[in-house]
Amino acid sequence: GVEVGPQPQGVARADVLDKMRKIVKHGLDFVQLFNEGKEFPPCTIEVFKIMEKVDYPRNKNGEIIAIIHPKLQDQDWQPLKNGDPLFLTLDGEVIPYQGNCTVYPTFINEAAYYEKKQAFVKTEKIKLTAKHLRLPVS
Numbered sequence: 001g002v003e004v005g006p007q008p009q010g011v012a013r014a015d016v017l018d019k020m021r022k023i024v025k026h027g028l029d030f031v032q033l034f035n036e037g038k039e040f041p042p043c044t045i046e047v048f049k050i051m052e053k054v055d056y057p058r059n060k061n062g063e064i065i066a067i068i069h070p071k072l073q074d075q076d077w078q079p080l081k082n083g084d085p086l087f088l089t090l091d092g093e094v095i096p097y098q099g100n101c102t103v104y105p106t107f108i109n110e111a112a113y114y115e116k117k118q119a120f121v122k123t124e125k126i127k128l129t130a131k132h133l134r135l136p137v138s
Contacts, residue, residue, distance in 0.1 A: 039134040048123035
């Protein structure tokens with residue numbers, strides 16, 4: 001499957017549809033070239049590995065008591081460092097990120113995840129290395 005976004009539920013966005021088409025086309029081109037015997041050289045790529053899901057701050061009754069800080073909103077895949085603004089309480093208090101490493105939040109404030117008690121997902125940036133790839137000759 002391919003998930004391309006973010007995009008609100010029930011909304012069809014031309015830019016997101018175009019990205020999805022390009023991703024699917026690249027995947028199909030790869031399959032065709034691989035099946036034709038093309039050799040792909042070794043490569044390294046940066047990816048984001050999920051670390052954990054982060055909930056909104058809640059009171060003892062389970063009610064949300066803070067929202068995503070405006071400086072974090074719409075900053076998916078951007079570095080979040082210790083001390084950066086994370087949440088903003090309804091009283092205007094800033095709750096900073098407290099972590100021992102830089103993380104890369106994604107799915108920030110996505111409406112579809114409210115019921116799952118998820119304000120965002122923390123990811124870490126890692127590098128993956130792939131060896132050369134070629135269809136074995138039969």
